[in-house]
Amino acid sequence: ACSRKNRNAALHPLWQSPLTIPGGTRQSPINIQWRDSVYDPFLKPLKISYDPTTCLHIWNNGYSFLVEFDDSTDRSIIVGGPLENQYRLKQFHFHWGAINDWGSEHTVDSKFYPAELHLVHWNAVEYPTFEEAVMEGNGLAVIGVFLKLGARHEGLQTLVDALPAVKHKDTVIEFDVFDPSCLLPSCPDYWTYAGSLTTPPLTESVTWIIKKKPIEVDEDQLEAFRMLLFTSDGEEEKRMVDNFRPLQPLMDRTVRSSFQ
Numbered sequence: 001a002c003s004r005k006n007r008n009a010a011l012h013p014l015w016q017s018p019l020t021i022p023g024g025t026r027q028s029p030i031n032i033q034w035r036d037s038v039y040d041p042f043l044k045p046l047k048i049s050y051d052p053t054t055c056l057h058i059w060n061n062g063y064s065f066l067v068e069f070d071d072s073t074d075r076s077i078i079v080g081g082p083l084e085n086q087y088r089l090k091q092f093h094f095h096w097g098a099i100n101d102w103g104s105e106h107t108v109d110s111k112f113y114p115a116e117l118h119l120v121h122w123n124a125v126e127y128p129t130f131e132e133a134v135m136e137g138n139g140l141a142v143i144g145v146f147l148k149l150g151a152r153h154e155g156l157q158t159l160v161d162a163l164p165a166v167k168h169k170d171t172v173i174e175f176d177v178f179d180p181s182c183l184l185p186s187c188p189d190y191w192t193y194a195g196s197l198t199t200p201p202l203t204e205s206v207t208w209i210i211k212k213k214p215i216e217v218d219e220d221q222l223e224a225f226r227m228l229l230f231t232s233d234g235e236e237e238k239r240m241v242d243n244f245r246p247l248q249p250l251m252d253r254t255v256r257s258s259f260q
């Protein structure tokens, strides 16, 4: 039998709660096989309300570039969809490839998109801090939006114009008004499944909400992502490209769709 002591051994000393570890059963990203997704009529529409003035800054963290928001109040939140509570927007970032043939983290019927946007939210109803929410099964909700090559995206351009200022790792610039809802497709359709962070600590705390329709961006805008660097100023330059995690096994999971 698992003695009390052993059971406690499974608890992470810092959090006093079970810490799921990578190599787990709900890792991300995954391939979404359209025909295997199951329509769930009980899924609600996702309600998104962002306050553009909660935008704080853009920074290059050496993995991607993040646009961070003031998450000290409930001014920028999502609610509904597969979510039990409302979740607060903390940051959004992207993953992209060196060329247009790949770059997204999730795939649809094994098709890669050239890039993928992640809007990261946390369950401030049940957890006191983002760091704690990261450790809990229902702690985070990430909206994934695919980017495809097409027309220039005017809303994205304001972000693209600021990227040269965060070319190097650990650089940051003030960015004080931006409404991320301009980066969402108008179509409400999405897939949803239980997954994880796609970068370390890879904790299995994310309810993924993947929009069915991509947004269009043009070649110059994708090239602007590719001129960012993984490296700090003064180091040998390494272009920030192919910052996506390999596909993970679906294991015992079902992807639900909000549409028929």
Ligand SMILES: NS(=O)(=O)c1ccc(C(=O)NCC(F)(F)F)cc1
Pocket (backbone or CB within 6 Å): 118, 120, 131, 134, 142, 196, 197, 198, 199, 200, 201, 206
């Ligand atoms: N690519 S992803 O799955 O949307 C993703 C989203 C957020 C984080 C993140 O905040 N890592 C820092 C933390 F939480 F302290 F570990 C990592 C990955």
Ligand SMILES: [Zn+2]
Pocket (backbone or CB within 6 Å): 093, 094, 095, 118, 198
């Ligand atoms: Zn991401």
